[in-house]
Amino acid sequence: MKVLNLSELSNKIGIPKNILLDVIEEIRKEELANSLIIDELLIIVENKDISIIERMQKNKNVSLLDLATKFGLSAKILEKILQWMVFKNLISDEWAKRVIENITPLLEVNIDKSEVEVGETLTVTMKIVAQDYIRPAYIDVSHSDGVLPENLPIALEQIAPSEEGYYEILKFKAIYYGINKIEIKLKGKIRDVDFEKVGSCQVTVYPRKPNLKANIYADKLSYGRSANLNIQIANYGAGDAKDIALKNPEKLEEYFEIIQQIPKEQRIPAGEKKDFQIIVSPKKSGNFKIEGLILEFKDMMDRTYFSEPISFETRVETPQPKIDLKVSYPDQAKPNEDIQLNWAFRNFGAEARDVQIKIDFSEGIKLVRGYKDKKWTYLLPGYDEYFSSFIRVERDIEEVIKNIRIKYIDIEGIRHEINLTGQDVGGDKPIKISITEYPSNIGKFRDEVLIGKALKVNFIQVPVQPLQESIKLRDLGLELRSLLGKGGFAATFLAVNKKGESVVVKMPLELYSYIREGVDFSAISKKIVEKFSKEAKILERIHHPHLIKFIDFKKGYAMIVLEYCKNGSLRTLLNSLGRLDLQTALIIAIQTGSALDYLHKNEILHLDIKPSNILFTSDGILKVSDFNIARLMSSEEESKSQGTPGYAAPEQIYKEFGKVGPYTDVFSLAVVLYEMLSGTKPFSVEDYEERVISEVPKPINGIPGELNDILIKALSKNIKDRFKTALEFIDKLTEIYIRYC
Structure with missing residues (x-):
């Protein structure tokens, strides 16, 4: 920049020499001889930036200190400049006087950090510049919740005028993340005039860093x-x-x-x-x-x-398939009789592809129909497959299966081969078949081998529900301890008699209510007593190894006392196991059928055969129970119950299918056998009344084909197509037992 003399500068910017001398003198006194300030002043004045001047004049409360701070000049220099601007008609004389006479102090609030983390301390500096004494002076501090002051401003009686200003330093602790504002308010009086000045700053508090x-x-x-x-x-x-x-x-x-x-x-x-x-x-x-x-x-x-x-x-x-192949078969056959081998194939491991099974039978065995070779494109994990082979032999065979080869490809494409023998798939003993005649007397075999024998089953112990307080019936010599079950008509209890023996007491629900309420037993209706008397008479006259044992009938109280079957019911067993093996299922069906045959020969129909009415004693002996709707065949009265949905025969539901008879109990027993072998009922309980007369049960996989035929016959809708007696039914089941078990 060219150095100008006083006259040149005065001419250039249009400021009289006397005013310009005062400005330069003030600059010199305050050691502000900075050419940049002069340059800026020259540009503002020379360009006559009216917009800045207009904005300045809009603020009626601006003070000389405010403007001096804005332009970076001292108040005295700015006062001279304002006088010259009035002279040049750039600002009004009234406004300039107001600015010069406005003695509101200057308040500056500055913060050392605009960003901190939770836990850090930040510093806020407060500066107050006054042109006159502030008496009194009040300083208030407000802040957001994320910062907390560690010290507060000192209480002041007054603030003296000073060019340097009054300073105070405040410390804040960042306690919670977010954007926080700190505001400082200065209030007081100057020359008895109230004023208020506000300054603020903002800080962003960040949460502590995770790692x-x-x-x-x-x-x-x-x-x-x-x-x-x-x-x-x-x-x-x-x-x-x-x-x-x-x-x-x-x-x-x-x-x-x-x-x-x-x-x-x-x-x-x-x-x-x-x-x-x-x-x-x-x-x-x-x-x-x-x-x-x-x-x-x-x-x-x-x-x-x-x-x-x-x-x-x-x-x-690399997971591998785990192949399991089992076969069930009869170990006895008549000469030239077709023998059915039932194969059960399962993959317990990973997926297998291109699966091939080749069965090599020993010499002397002829494959009549069925499979000796079997193929699958793939077998998924847990997949079951069943198939049968029908063979014919003319003599005793000590080893039916010579060899079985199973080939498959694993999921990585590697081929594997497994070689098995008959013992591998048949159990602990080799698969052999003896040519012999069936026992000449099926009934004798059944009575000697199966009837009255204990089942070898891992029974499920169901905990009983103890009464809150036992009920002592001293006149009857009984103490009721646990509730075993409760239906719509009767309740059964586990009790102890005078000898300390566990027995079951069956009584009407009405009687149980009277006992609990202390009402006289004589209040029980005669109709209920008659109904229980009828059931007791039936129980009293029957004696069979597989019928529940009758102990006593308390006639005046309508209580029936029976033996206690500790091992629960077939229902409990099926709920736990899902389904039973062929041998166990046949024994249960034959023993139940034997009890039904005995009842029928004594002119009694049970009419409610189902898994929950087939019980097991502590020794594993099967017992048929619950004669609630049983009736004599000679009785002309209509049955007052349709039986249990899922097990009732068509004639129990619809009169047009005929009268109930022994074949009715055969139907229900066939349903129970079907459920034991398959894990499901042949007819769904939902819409049972419609399904039982319209659907044909599906054959069960994995059992002899002859047994499926027997079940279909026993489950016929028409009573004429069914087995007429329980004895016919269990004779056929006994033949299956002899051949396959």
Whole structure:
């Protein structure tokens, strides 16, 4: 810049020499001889920036100190400039006087840091510049909840005028994340005139930083199967972490298909650990080392962070199919009779493809129909397959199966071959068949071998429900201890008699209510007493190894006392096991049928055969119970019950199918046998009344074909097509037992 003399400068900017001399003198006194300030002043004046002047004049409360601070000049210099601007008609004389006479102090509020973390301290500097005494002076501090003052302004009686100003330093502690405002309000009087000045600053408080470290360990991994990668994440930082995810999942995707990532909504507080699972499916087998996995996560104000790299090693096995092949067969046959071998094939392991089975029979065996070779495109895990082979032999065969070859391809395409013998698929003994005649007397065989014999079954003990307080019936010599069951008409109790023996007491629900309420037993209706008397008379006259044992009838009280069957019911057994093996199911059906045959010969129909009415004593002896709707065949009265849905015969539901008879009990027993062998009822309970007369039961897989035929006959809708007696039915079942069990 060219150096100008006083006259040149006065001419250039249009300021009289006397005013310009005063300005320069003030600049010199205050050591502000800065050419840049003069340059800026020249530009403002020379360009006559009216917009700045207009904005200045709009503020009626602006003080000389405010403007001096704005332009970076001293108040005295600015006062001279304002006088010249009035002279030039750039500002009004009235406004200039108001600015010069306005003695409102200057308040400046400054903060040392605009961003801090929770726990840090920040400093706020307050500066007050007054042109006159402030008496009194009040300083108020307000702030957001995220910051907390550690000290408050000193109480002042007055603030003296000073060019340098009055300073005070305040300390604040950041306690919670967010955007926080600190406001300082100066109030007081100058020359008895009230004023108020407000200054503020803003600080962003960030949460403390989280710091995640993780370890990954894998479950046993198998190729082609989903599994968990267990990841334990610890937060060693001072702040909480959220939105946790893998930053570089491609590191895993090289070896695994990722089915499920870490749930994003998870949050790990500072100092805590959490376990998560990443669900994956291996793409190949082998030993793998995965390195450089990084977790991406955020703090509570959504700032993003990254963990240290994570590495882990794992091994992926190739799962193999686990083939199980079993055969059931009769070990006796008549000469030239077709013998059915029932094969049950199951894959307990991984998927198998191109499965082939080839059965080599020994010499002297002729395959009549069925399979000796079998193929499947693939067998899924847990898949069951059943098929049969019908053979014919002319002499005793000590070893029916010579060899079985099973071939398959695993999921990696490797072919395998398994060689089995007859003993491998038939159990502990070799598969052999003896040519012999059936026992000449089926009934004698059944009575000697099966009837009255205990079942070899792992019974399920069902806990009884003890009464809150036992009920002592001293006149009857009974003490009721537990409630065994309660229906719509009667209740049964476990009781103890005078000898200390456990017995079952059956009584009407009405009587049980009277006992609990202390009402006289004589109040019970005669109709109920007659009904129980009828059941007691039936029980009293029957004696069979597989019928519930009658002990006593308390006539005046309508109580029936029976033996206690500790091992529960067939219903409990089926609920636990689902279905029974062929031998056990046949024994239960034959023993139940033997009891029904005895009843029918004594002119009694049971009419409610079902698993819950077939009980087992502590010795494992089967007992048929519950004669609530039983009736004499000679009785002309209509049955007052349709039986139990799911087990009742068509004629129990619809009169047009005929009268009830022995074949009615045969139908219900056939339903029970079907359920024992298959795990399901032949007719669904839902819409049973419609289904029982319209549907044909599906054959059961894995049992002899002859047994399926017997069941279909016993479950015929028409009573003429059914077995007429229970004896006919169990004779056929006994033949099946002899051949296959």
